[in-house]
């Protein structure tokens with residue numbers, strides 16, 4: 001459908017070309033459109049230097065969000081910038097293969113007057129805990145932290161603060177929380193006869209709340225979430241790799257197999273981001289970012305989140321910028337993202353919005369108010385008329401000022417616009433240089449074994465307690481002084497630091 005020209009201006013093409021020039025490296029998104037006309041000289045681009053100023057890719061289903069992500073990821077990679085992307089449906093896996101020049105692509109290439117040659121890109125496939133194809137990504141429960149875990153559990157405020165107390169207790173007692181079985185063991189201990197006195201010692205933790213948390217953890221395990229927690233913990237430095245030829249590696253977290261656990265994967269993405277924040281040094285503004293992180297299905301992260309959680313997300317996003325990390329949220333409606341976060345997203349790619357429901361209409365009006373004023377388009381109308389693979393764009397110029405809003409026909413990806421299949425993804429993952437580092441889960445001695453030993457010692461002869469279910473069996477070590485020994489060990493100390501830190505602990509300085 002043709003964009004309506006609100007006010008004609010003969011200088012439109014040169015004006016847009018000028019507004020979107022960039023002396024340094026940049027990513028080409030597409031070409032400017034006004035009325036029925038594509039302006040091939042008006043190249044719409046974003047300087048790589050502005051990619052750490054974050055962004056939003058929004059639009060209704062099927063309007064081109066994932067392809068925009070693909071276009072950005074492949075150009076960033078070619079410029080040497082590593083990329084992380086959550087691949088919800090598996091359709092980003094095509095990034096590793098050269099694209100096909102379909103008729104639609106051919107037409108688009110002609111309209112845009114661009115050179116187009118198919119090319120694949122270096123991709124590492126990751127999976128959550130090895131569910132589905134990809135290098136298994138895991139995190140220790142202690143490093144995940146009580147706040148994020150509470151979000152996964154859908155815990156209320158009381159339960160959240162109780163969970164924090166349990167984490168602190170485990171930390172003080174040197175009970176390593178590596179997987180969910182460890183956390184379950186601690187909760188089981190605290191709610192048992194042996195642990196009664198200990199529980200009383202923890203001010204503010206009610207037995208009933210501990211019981212609720214225990215039930216929630218067991219439920220989470222029943223949903224298969226146990227696979228995500230444990231060791232070896234994923235080292236976020238592995239997201240920052242480049243190839244010997246200097247291309248940025250694109251890490252695709254394949255989530256098709258875990259789509260039914262949206263809370264878990266969205267929270268996991270947040271953990272990765274927080275880890276990056278902890279891991280990376282302060283660098284200020286760079287010519288190109290150290291990493292660009294695409295956060296797909298971002299609404300899942302913000303749904304029913306507590307105010308405290310939202311504040312922490314907003315703060316992480318704000319602070320990670322000076323570590324050279326750009327975050328692009330991908331979601332259907334801009335108001336899926338809380339205002340505090342939205343305000344930090346300098347680069348906007350808004351694909352078509354539908355105005356079917358009252359909520360849609362409201363979201364449309366809200367979206368319009370977040371855009372710079374324009375005389376070229378009637379924004380509200382334009383946003384509902386955009387074609388597939390078109391978007392209203394405003395970026396940050398090299399000077400950091402918002403560029404004028406421009407109706408953009410996006411370039412097609414040079415890589416394949418389709419999924420490559422689980423077998424090929426699995427094969428590529430096994431070929432990756434980091435496969436051997438993460439393929440096998442390891443099970444160090446942690447809270448479960450320590451507490452099993454303790455409860456065994458306390459139980460009368462003939463009533464020895466086994467390690468709670470879920471371990472390989474026979475791992476309970478009844479070693480005297482094991483707790484103090486563990487506390488003094490290097491592993492123990494490492495664990496304590498990571499428990500004390502939590503994911504958001506350092507950010508909030510409570």
Ligand SMILES: Nc1ncnc2c1ncn2[C@@H]1O[C@H](COP(=O)(O)OP(=O)(O)O)[C@@H](O)[C@H]1O
Pocket residue numbers: 059060061062063064065066067068071105108388389390410411412413417
């Ligand atoms: N930049 C583009 N170039 C070529 N085709 C595109 C482009 N963007 C979208 N399309 C077409 O539209 C379809 C849907 O796009 P997609 O990115 O999967 O939508 P969304 O992620 O918003 O649901 C794609 O399969 C492709 O055929």
Ligand SMILES: [Mg+2]
Pocket residue numbers: 065066067
């Ligand atoms: Mg999509």
